[in-house]
Amino acid sequence: MKLTRRARDHIKSAACIVALFVAWELACVAFRISPIVLPRPTAVISTLIVQMPALWPHILQTLATTMLGFLLGTLIGVALGAFVGVSRSAYNTAYPLLVGFSSIPKVAVVPIFVLWFGSGTVPAVLTAMTTCIFPIVVNVATGLATTEPEMEDVLKALGASRRQVLWNVSLPRAMPYFFASLKVAVTLAFVGTVLSETVAANRGIGTVMMMATASFDVPLVFAGLFALALLGILLYVVFAGIEQRVCGWATRKQDLAVA
Template identity: 80%
Template sequence: MRLPPAIRERLNSLLLFIALFLLWEFSCVLFHVSPIVLPRPSVVLLTLLRSLPALWPHILQTLLTTMVGFAVGMVAGVLLGLLVGVSRSAYNTAYPLLVGFSSIPKVAVVPIFVLWFGSGTIPAVLTAMTTCLFPIVVNVATGLATTEPEMEDVLKALGASRWQVLRDVSLPRAMPYFFASLKIAVTLAFVGTVLSETVASNRGIGNVMMMASASFDVPLAFAGLFALALLGVLLYAVFALIERRVCGWAVRKTDIA
């Protein structure tokens, strides 16, 4: 029986995932790699399951911090993207500043946030927010800027105001760009959160990984990586599902994730 293309593609992805883990497992066994250098994935999974009760509060802390920072960054990114996308003067003024700010390594701003707000959750939220801000601004502004001038001219000829053109044409036109940026930004927000937790927090997966590395508990550090990867994939899938529900009209190919 021939499987549908969508199911076949998912099975291929699953088989590739399993093959990579088997290659990792057998390579560690074959070359006698020390667990301190690179633990086997089976050991990492067992460590994750065994440590899950202790890791769970840290996982929730990282997830909550990431989502708060992501939400703040999304709101700020949409507002800045609207401003930059609809105003040429705002584009010429703000866009170079945004590019310059995004070029600063976020590890360099964490000590500044700690200096201003102390160690804890606030620096992690701010780091997550600044990490995911730029992709949202760029994509929203790009979606607004690529609106077909012919559509705007038709609506203006029919008496539509600038706000009506923005609401009825430009914003729907920018939705695919917006959701594409969300899928990227939510994964970047995890990077910012964990980066801050390794420097200035006593809770979260980043802090657990830092303490595990200091005590040479490498399987536990990799277990934290596995947990982060799983959270990132789940949130990416959630926003991909929302994207398909909200703007499935923009998908012209069946092979788009």
């Protein structure tokens, strides 16, 4: 039976994950670790399955909030990235400001959003949005700004306008950078959403985790973490698939069959 290299990589990754959970389970049993300190993975998975009917509305709330913030962040990030990438003066002016803004811990801006808009969904959406803007701006600007000067010179010598160079060369070159940033940004958006939910929300996985922490229900806290991890992996895989479809020409083929 022939397996592709990608299939073999997936099998190895799955085996490593299973081995990690087995080691976790054995460590909890061997060292008699209290469930309040570190619950067994079997207990966490059992809690996740049993509590799924109650968790599902909160999962959907977190997912919807994250995707809305991610969509807004993508639109703003692409606009800023295009503005910064096509203009050297804009790059020199805006980039230090973007770096400074991205260096501010997002937990510090959540109280400001709550002060402006009150507790609820809006601060979570804004936190997710601000968390995912920076990687999109950086990657889009980098993709647009790193077009080879020689290629631009050749196209201009052939009579191409700057708009034609941007449309036919710079934008296609920026697409791999853009989709790579989306995979990072969507996971960061989850971080921003849950961060805000733990501070100022009445629905969402972050809220459930805070309530579980207050009642010392540690397996439920870890079940929330598992749910977040699964959502993050799912969205990462979705955007990786879109990237492969749109920008497959920019990556090396890894689907060669091997014995």
